[in-house]
Amino acid sequence: MCGTLRLAAGLLVASMNEMLIDAKEKIKSPDAFALKSVEIKANQLLGLEILSEVYMLAILNMILMGDGSSNILNKDSLKEFNGNYGFGKNDKKFPADAFVLNPPYSAPENSMVFVEKALSMMSKGYAAIIIQNSAGSGKATEYNKRILKHSTLLASIKMPIDLFIGKSSVQTNIYVFRVGEVHQKDDTVKFIDFSVDGYTRTNRKKASCNLRDTGHAKERYAELVDLVRFGKTKLNIFTEKEYYEGKINPENGADWNQTAPIDTKPTLDDFKKTVSDYLAWEVSNLLKNQTTENDRLGK
Helix, strand or coil: CCCEECCHHHHHHHHHHHHHHHHHHHCCCHHHHHHHHHHHHHHCCEEECCCHHHHHHHHHHHHHCCCCCCCEECCCCCCCCCCECCCCCCCCECCCCEEEECCCCCCHHHHHHHHHHHHHCCCCEEEEEEEEHHHHCCCCHHHHHHHCCCEEEEEEEECCCCCCCCCCCCCEEEEEEEECCCCCCCCCEEEEECCCCCEEECCCCCCCCCEEECCCHHHHHHHHHHHHHHCHHHCCCCCCCCEEEECCCCCCCCCCCCCCCCCCCCCHHHHHHHHHHHHHHHHHHHHHHHHHHHHHHCC
16 A cells, blocks of 8 residues: 555645556556556545645546546544545555655644654655755754654755745755654664756746756656665765765754765865965065065165
8 A cells, every 4th residue: 555645636646656657567467457557546545635625626636637536535634634544434544655745834843743643644664755944953853853763764855945936935855754663873864955956947927838957857856766765876966965874863853954064174285275375475475575665765
């Protein structure tokens, strides 16, 4: 089973497409693949939306795309959702092993309350959360410490500042978790600076295209996935300044946004340049003083 997905058809469609692609690669029989496709759409996706109008739009969008309604529930995920299916299966837990979330940023503690609630309903699997990066640097420490008692932080990805251009200019991070395993102090976390993702965005309402690939965006996103999965052996487009493997303190909760350390140890070339600059400055002063002395003596 896969996926408790927080909002709308967009996330559901994206996850469903990935599941269908994966199934197609593994299932060679057309008949078997057709049955698996029906199973994915009917039983392996669950979405939550609190706003009735958005809920209806999500349902209509899924139907028009030929994807059914894919179990989208019109519920408050914090107060009304208990982890069960719904749709005639109210007493049966949805066995999610993948979770995708983009919570409302106005909630207390930088919305980490949504993350804690979601992960607490999973016993295993993986989760990817896009949220204000201040949630990982001190604005939600108590939530973060509790989350790390049952989930391991695998990666912290700094996203472009203009990712939500036209709607918000808040700095966001994606946090990736492995659910069901306590985060240990010696666990390695992959810190990735993805602030340059290869796309140029505009906010022109009448523009034919507001998102243009101007810097190998597709390749950068593909490498990002590989880095999260396999680590620095997949470094190609990214530089070592953009990728850093480090540790966090599970009892801290405010150290989730790290960057590659800067090497401040001077090199031999640095020393030579400093000496050269100093000698040039001394010679310049000597010549200036000599000129002033000659002028004073009238020479």
